[in-house]
Amino acid sequence: MEKEKLFEIKDLRISANDDDGNEVKIVKGVSFDIHKGEVVALIGESGSGKTTISLATLAYTKPGLYFSGGECCLFGKDVLSMNPLGQRDLRGGNVAYLAQSAAATFNPAITINEQVTEAAVLHGRLTQEQANERATELYHALELPDADRIGYRYPHQVSGGQLQRLMAAMALCGKPDLMVLDEPTTALDVTTQIEVLKAFKKVIREQNSAAIYVTHDLAVVAQVADHIVVLYGGEIMEQGSADQIINRPTHAYTKRLMDAVRPKPTAGMGISSVGEEHHRDVDNLQVKDMTAGYGGIVNGEPKIPILKDINVSVKNGHVVGVIGESGCGKSTLARVMAGMLPPARGDIILDGKKLEGDLRDRKLEELQKVQFVFQMADTALNPKQLIGNIIGRPLEFYHGLTGKEKHAKVSEILQLVELPPEFANRYPMELSGGQKQRINMARSLAANPEVMLCDEVTSALDSIVGANVIKLLTSLRDKTGVSFVFISHDLSTVASFADEIVVLYAGRVVEQGPTDEVLEPPFHPYTRLLISSVPEMRIGWLEDTMQKREMAVGIARGVEITARGCPFYNRCPLAIEGTCDLKTAPVRELKDGHEIHCHRSIEELQETERETQMILHGYEKLGEDDPQVHVP
């Protein structure tokens, strides 16, 4: 059956003007159709024009851009040439927009319900009472907790994943013909991402509405899209059905995108090639029995505890990946190491020497040896300073370099991060996101540190740019022998280059060890959940995954920091009542310093792993590995 055509984008052109008033083409003649009940994915790296194109269905451009040609027809009527009143009715009426960051797109001063129902009521689609009723229905459908009352709260009173679903409710409230989803899951933890993807799929199916899904993540696209449009530099490289693009891509660029997809984290992915000259068997940085938190310290315990009894060590020239969902204390750990948050108890040891907890009490050379790289290069770099000054500061401060010497060293460091020396005379604003992140790292490198603490440095970058930054980190380690603590919520990135992995949950280490060991069974149940949540580039993966046992218990629950027992208790499929909720988990030691903190024995964990494989792959595959297993 031929589906009804909803939107027809014909030869769409969007431009901007540069400083001299010359036209710069951003979108160069793009055409595609959207049918009812269909999800069209726009994929491409940043700068490909995917968001710009999606906004054209709302007859909207970001400030500075303008439509320079083509049509965008809703039911055969061009929305670009409508009068402002008609366009206002289109926005939030026929077409609803969902932005990347729900936290930023909800108005902090207005209750959730008013924002969710606003568009539907303004456009006269529903009365306020009908809209309230519909909103509550949607909250139930989207499986939001406390659905009857969540609307009376303010945005800051709900979690990030809940806000993302509330934004879906906002888009759906007026029953739009088309939803524009702009990277709606990119900023989320993998576990939350699954939850949100599931909710989107469900409502799109039930409403028979259509959607444009904008993303750079092919694995996510594979779960939701019917039709895929591949974009590069404002032009369509290839378009076709999801099955064709994912399984049989023809264009070279699509294939390149596929290669940049981070593979499912498995053992053996890591690259452990520490240059011999730098290799020493000494721990570079060590954290011992450390407890830390916020709000002051009372009787040796922080008022708001975050981290508890942490033991982590970073070997010379090694990369230690720290993973866990948001709220697990990853950044807090880095802040404690850097001395920005003095711990309540425990020691931080650098090269065998105890460091002061407060960075103000540390000596200059101790400060120089531990450097921090912040997540957002945009906010970490002073926009009014030349790159040369930004990198020159630490050279002057730690090493007393001035004049020509400093200048030469700045060029050297710029080359080290694979940027031309001329960049010294530019301002951060003139650089792309990936280049800014390089400068951000170059500034830390300028101190000539022994340990670099990288807090989610690739999270704000798209996959291709992110992969390049990782490559750079690896080469830096090989060239300079510096060790890294690499914090990320993205397991695949960590798995691709860390030597050791530390899995944090609710402020406690639940598993740590060499990358290959951590990513091989037996797993801690939390590690298992994280690994299962990473999307695979396979159509139907989402449905399969939701069948799994750990998903049923573990998904859709926030991280809670508990005082007693194992913090993972309420999300764990293997939890033992009366033990896990009361007693701290024992440390089970395996080979090569691999440790799992769990009440279940290693044998029990291994057994579960076999069962999971069975559910996942049925018998055939399992039968090959292990002929004795019989499944009823």
Next chain:
Amino acid sequence: MMMRMVWQRVGIGLATLWVVSVIVFIATSILPGDVAEIVLGQSATPETLAALRAQLGLDQPGYVRYFGWLGDMVTGDLGTSKAGGATIASLIGGRLGNTMMMAGFVALVSIPISIALGLWAAMHPGTWLDRIITFGTLSTISVPEFFIATIAVLILAVELQWLPSTAYMTGDENFGELMLALAMPLITLVIVVSAQMIRMTRAGILNVMSSPYIEMAILKGVPRRRIILRHAFYNAIGPIVNVIALNLAYLVSGVVIVETIFAYPGLAKLMIDGVQTRDLPLVQACAMIFCATYVVLILMADIGSILSNPRLRNPK
């Protein structure tokens, strides 16, 4: 959480007042010459000076005089003027009333006008009226208030002869006559204080207008008027309230020039007279009243921005 923050602000306000009292007392003590010298003038002999100082209590050590003065202040006894012998409360009473009345009228006129004009300018950025507002307010901020006052007198009183050039009050005029008498200083002050409030309202709103949630509102098809009034204004209240508080405090304490030009019997003029006659208790009392006004208004602004912040009003 929120109440604790409010009490914290109140505590900080009280501490500020105390520090101010110490500074005011020390500052007035190190001024050269004292009341005894002024009162006796040319006829002063060391003996008469000593006798008068003993009579006025000026021979006691500084800290004794400070705590005596502070205790009196706190219990509401402002002391007696050392120059004329009248109680300071009676000297200040009428003047404070006049100043408050003027400040009140100016506030009543300028706050609604400023917010309305600021919002209007923010709603129509780049239009000719917005440019007139932006340029006009910038000009009035850059020009000293005596200049505005002089120009106003020149035009309204001298050329057009619509309004009296001095704010002369007999004390038994009706409301209309009172308004006419006050019109000149009122117009001058409204122009002076509105400029900043208009600019801050406009800038505050436009600053919020670049937030992602405003773009979201546009993409929901919300009309611009509602975007400004419902979505942007509530998030801009904090800075706007602060500028209003600072300008109101200025009205009470800083209008001495305007009071002088229009011969308006306000508190600031009284304080200047006190300085000229070395009437330290009077100067101290006036200084404390001005500081207390600042502290109270800024405290109110702080509490206002705390109350307007949903994060603080509705904890997790």
